[in-house]
Amino acid sequence: MSTVTHRTQVAIIGAGPSGLLLGQLLARSGIDNVVLEQRSPDYVLGRIRAGVLEQTAVDLLAEAGVSRRMHAEGLPHDGVVLCFDGQLHRIDLHALTGKRVMVYGQTEVTRDLMDARGASGQTTVYEAADVAIHDWSLDGAPRVTWTAGGQSHELHADFIAGCDGFHGVCRASVPQDAITLNEKVYPFGWLGLLSDTPPVHEELIYVHHERGFALCSQRSRTRSRYYVQCSLQDKVEDWSDEAFWAELKRRLPASVAADLVTGPSLEKSIAPLRSFVAEPLRFGRLFLAGDAGHIVPPTGAKGLNLAASDVGYLWQGLVEHYRGASMAGLDAYSQRALARIWKAERFSWWMTSLMHRFPETGVTGPFGERMQQAELAYLFESKAAQTVLAENYVGLPM
Template identity: 80%
Template sequence: MQTTQVAIVGAGPSGLLLGQLLARSGIANVVIEQRSADYVLGRIRAGVLEHTCTDLLEAAGVSARLHAEGLPHDGVCLSFDDRLHRIDLLGLTGKRVTVYGQTEVTRDLMDARRAAALSTVYQADEVRVHDFLDGSAPRVTWVQDGQAHELRADFIAGCDGFHGVCRASVPAEKIALHEKVYPFGWLGVLSDTPPVHEELIYAHHPRGFALCSQRSHTRSRYYVQCSLDDKVENWSDEAFWNELRLRLPAEVAARLVTGASIEKSIAPLRSFVAEPLRFGRLFLVGDAGHIVPPTGAKGLNLAASDVGYLWQALEGFYAGRRGEIDHYSQRALARIWKAERFSWSMTLLLHRFPENGSFGARMQRAELDYLFSSQAAMTALAENYVGLPM
């Protein structure tokens, strides 16, 4: 039987970032992950980082490649009526965002954990969490290569995602779940082609939403709104590029460089929050506790701010300020709900909702017209996009 101070379930970016920050504060931790390291690295996810996220990566000592290879963006573009409209993030807020893929963040954190010889268990089967509600010695158990293992800890951090075991282990009467499932998904394509624009483009179009994003100067990530019933097999690369062109302003579509997709997938959209985020000695972090539609670029950033709050709380606990862990859930949820509101409002503004009829379409148009005629409205969007303060 092993012992540690903090058992971290999940080796995605939130679990690895928490482990790195705790280790730099002298707090022992072990990470347990059900999947292989290669599987975790193979997940294609977000790539727009708020300044709060980059600050935490700096505190974790893993920002060198981010600063060398990340792409700072001072603005973001929305398109409608065949025109591009720019939000000057830096001018309106004094802050910018950085484009740097979640896969690269995860790789940097894995490399740092390996270099520091911190304990990580991959391909752990039958992971379970025990005795976290009332006990002073919670446990994590798992099976690996047919052998049972047990880890005792002061605390358990549930960083194991929406489908993970940690939230599922909380008794139903102790947790409230809030959810909205949207009636569409995003068909995404990753390609080794130069981005169509130097900044991200969020496109509102009668045919449906589209997003032009990027991972580097030579790798692009594009999305189009699609039906939940759609299948990736229904979309050839040519069909995808043709549909994307139709949803972009003509001047942008003319510059689009196409190529073979290196990844293609359909992701459903949902808003989800679990309350509270603390259950005795168990804390929910990141996607284990909340999901946002990707329209607001908040998923990874919210997970990072959860990590920041929990790191501060645990650091305080081990420094003798034991009451700080009592405020983790309240502090994290206050920021989560504001990000949920922003992501929900961006989703409603930019996507096609046929069930809302002509009135709903005109309301979207009125909102877009107002947005770009009001400095206050543009500032509010910019403040939320670059990230509210922790």
């Protein structure tokens, strides 16, 4: 079988939001790029993920020229609500920091980026099989190979951006002795349900309850996303919609539960929780971004936002290289990105440890539960503590 040869400046592996955002930013900066994705467009759009955007992510989407629908349909939020001991406590994000967050689903972000990508004329290859990366050392000549439609392909590039997620080929291709993997796996998961029902509250509600954590989130004024903490042994098929709604109501204050509008699920899934960071994020001419380099538990709403800031740093470095023939930005990429990643990891770990019920053999037990209670009581009494939470929730500066 003959091989079709291609050439570009930046090869981007993965057509999730991080890969598509990087591709769009590069295209608008006059830098040619090709995006490769092993799945179909429908599969990519079918993944249900985050829905809270920091100002940094909002600004990068605007820079990429894909913010019109977000500003028209997204929901700016000035606060967030924590529920403890049956009482609602609002953290006024805007009053404490001067910033707010935007509620706009990751699926919609991806759709906007896909549409922009299609209009840009840049190449995107979906359903690319057997993707492999080669020769990405600093003095090498990077190549990506794949097959599609029974044809072999080889792409020559100056750089490779690994935006292909936790299970992708890019990080897996790095020699084990060249990378350090830091990981914490939590002893529970989140059972999530998406429904075309109005949100129970105008802002997100994070619930600390003796039966386990719950989250009332949203995607729009008519679509809601709810979660309950569950066992890792649970299976989705064991949870009927009726069982989910009943359990959620048990964990909500009576006044909130009374306002909950239930309905059939559009999607229901169980997600395990982990904290994960790979170090470094740069290997010669290969750069990892987004879930390829780090995972956060969703409690702090940082996953998509960290991916966006990675992309921002990498885009800036690539522009500096192509416009000024300097490698300084690319040389600093890993250190700059990891400094922000570890701060977000700390916040997500803290929120997860604070709001969830751990097994008796885990982090808490009776003493740990009292520590959670003391921490929450202090948080609601201290403006300084609330400011720390707010600063991290709206996003630390890049």
